[in-house]
Amino acid sequence: MKPAARKKIVQVIGFLALRTAMVLVVAVLLLFLYDIGSKGHGAITWEFLSKAPRKGMTAGGIFPAIFGTFLVTVITALLSVPLGMSAAIYLNEYARQTRLTRLIRLSIRNLSGVPSIVYGLFGVILFVNVMRFGTSVLSAGLTLGLMTLPWTITASEEALKTVPNSYREGALALGATKWQSIRTNVLPYAVPGMLTGTVLGLARAAGETAPILFTGAAFFLPFLPRSLSDQFMALPYHLYIMATQHHAILQVRPLAYGTALVLIVFVLGMNMTAVILRYRLRRKQR
């Protein structure tokens, strides 16, 4: 066979293989979403979303879990967002290229690779025991806050990077101090992007189970958490229990699917909000 023809055939086969890989990945995602969507949507009723579980959780709804996830995510944000943004401000505005700065960046990257159960272990020692917060929505939120920190720092830094240096220099040239220039000429433009980026990290936190397993999540509580020191129900933990430890897992399988659907909608909803916001911001900045 002529070399040119052979080259062409190899390319066709090669690109086909690549296309197949792509199709496979998309197919898997579609399979996941279809399975959960089709088997879960039957359980979604107004009662399911707004009422508490009844009859040993074979009936009723998952509202306490939705509320609990929402609550713990708020606490996560309260810890992770200000600290992450401040750390990013330091890294991008103040820090010079020293070994310390490289160490900080190395730490951030490594923190994002620490297994979630290890964060759980750390949270048990630091928040539950040493700080005596006990198993509570506070301990769980703080643990998740630590876990989200690398994300918020990275996302905030990227937002800061998009602000042109001329903005900073302009303010400095007019006699502003460094902080003043950051406050008036950098932050107003960067903060929306920072918040958008952190929402993605918070979406991840909302879906995590391992860090809250031993720091505050509970299977069945008769009341919503009424203070920071109460335990709470949470969507991911609820799904885990419904799928593995419930006393009638086959019977409640549809409810488990419903919980999975709500969780996915919650998490992906946050993701999409962030993506749309980011898109809109980028357009505005151009």
Next chain:
Amino acid sequence: MKKIALIALASLTLLGGLLLGAKMVQIKGSDTMVNLVQILAEEYMGKNPGAPIAVLGGGSGTGITGLINQTCDIANTSREWKPKEIDQAWEKGVTPRNFVVAVDGLSIVVNEKNPVEQLTMAQVGAMYRGEIKNWKAVSEFQKPVSLYGRQSNSGTYVFMQEFVLGNKNYSTDMKEMNGNAQIIEGIIQDEGAVGYVGVGYLYDETHHVRKGLKVVKISKEPGGTGYVPTDKAAVDSGSYPIARPLYMSTNGKPKGVAAEFLQWIVGPEGQAVVEREGFFAVGEGKYKAANDKNFK
């Protein structure tokens, strides 16, 4: 930016300012009992609104740990406390008191396609120790034994180990499931499966034995009469060899809502719920006497 800070401050204040309300009774422990106790709590709370009772699972070990670490008020356990655990409790100033709230016949279940009808205690033990690896050793069924069990935090796991395995190690090939229901789910799909579950888990919503399961008769000796755990008379008389009391433990004498709840459980209304859920009532014998003593 200021607006966001204000909202954050406001929500934080709101969260922190919420009143604690009535103190919640925390119950942790046995997966075998979690459904039963949840239903008991729901019915009790229905009759006594304002009595907040939270029921969590986690396994008997988790309940015992909770009572020792004082992170719960009542521990559900499907086994007795180990001497080591009682020592640990005393070291931390906790004095456990046990109340028998129900009786369970631990059931050995297999897949419905399995022809085996009866096994001796010794055979079950041998299977779970990994000594019998194929069903053909006890029948004409030519399939490898697929072991299902619980994890070490389970009272049922410990109880089986003590009474059926003779305090020897489990086979490490046992699939350690997260709860009774997962064992059932596994057995229904797996022809060579064998598992152990609390008797209350055998039934579906219509109170028949679940489709796909077969409950094996257990005899004490080879050639002896085998009994099923669903046979109340056999459980009561001790003919069914793997019966066990189910406990709820408190730290010292129970007080307040916890005490009232426990009294209700061992009373006629609570015991009716126990029977309805497939377990057996405490009865009038030695368990009742021990309970009465512990309430004082």
Next chain:
Amino acid sequence: MTKRRRDVQEAAIRAFFFTCGILAVLVLLGIFLTLVATSFPAFRQIKLSEFFLSTQWDPTSPEKAEYGLLSMIASTLMVTAGALILAVPIGIGVAAYLSDVAHWRVREVLKPVIEILAGIPSVVVGFLGIVLFGPAIAKVFHVGNGLNALNGSILLAVMALPTIISISEDSLNAVPRAYSEASLALGASRWQTLVRVKLPAGLSGIIAAVMLGMGRAIGETMTVLMATGNARSFPHGFLTAVRTMTANVAIELGEVPYDTTHYYALFAIGLVLFVMTFAVNLVADVVLHKYQEREQ
């Protein structure tokens, strides 16, 4: 405001931001030190050789409490290896597709698709392992139960794919156009350019991507907890149930009383996990750093 006061204020503000900046280092150090401090007491009772070389993990055994981690280390490595075998070719393939073959409109659609895949919570993936992949594996491979290492590997591959894809794609896109243009000018086809020029040029980035994917797989907890069957034995084949280190900590942490050898041993497992993921991330970092240096 006087210049002096303003300077002091500026210095204070800078100090505040600096403290936030080194927070990451402090947290990482804090986690490491906490793990070391809490696992150290375990080794008063457990010999290091037993911990790392014994295959028997049975802390609650009535016979002899054993703390051998080897089976679980093997299980973790096994599901990780299985995940990489699936995810690396597919991941690099998709990355190559995105960087070299896809029309820009297709890319605009695919990138969010991959982000969505990355956003699926691990508990949902584990759930799908139980309800979707488990029965499928059981049917295809004629085993009684689909909760095994293969199931875990498939699920972990799905979770590692987005990481591998996006970092590999970045790496391929960063290969200077001059390289590809030169190759094409010399008569190579696009495929040959991809395979013989771009992939080797972007190799360090791809290696980093694979290492980060590997770190993700090693550290994953819920997915393997739900889908691998949790048997404590040393793995014998992909179709047998296994228990990873992460799953074991999740299973047992709830049931151990504080300050017991078993409790400390679980933190020791946490330390092993931390060191493993730290090492993997460090290698990825070094590789990426060298790669960035070379590009400059």
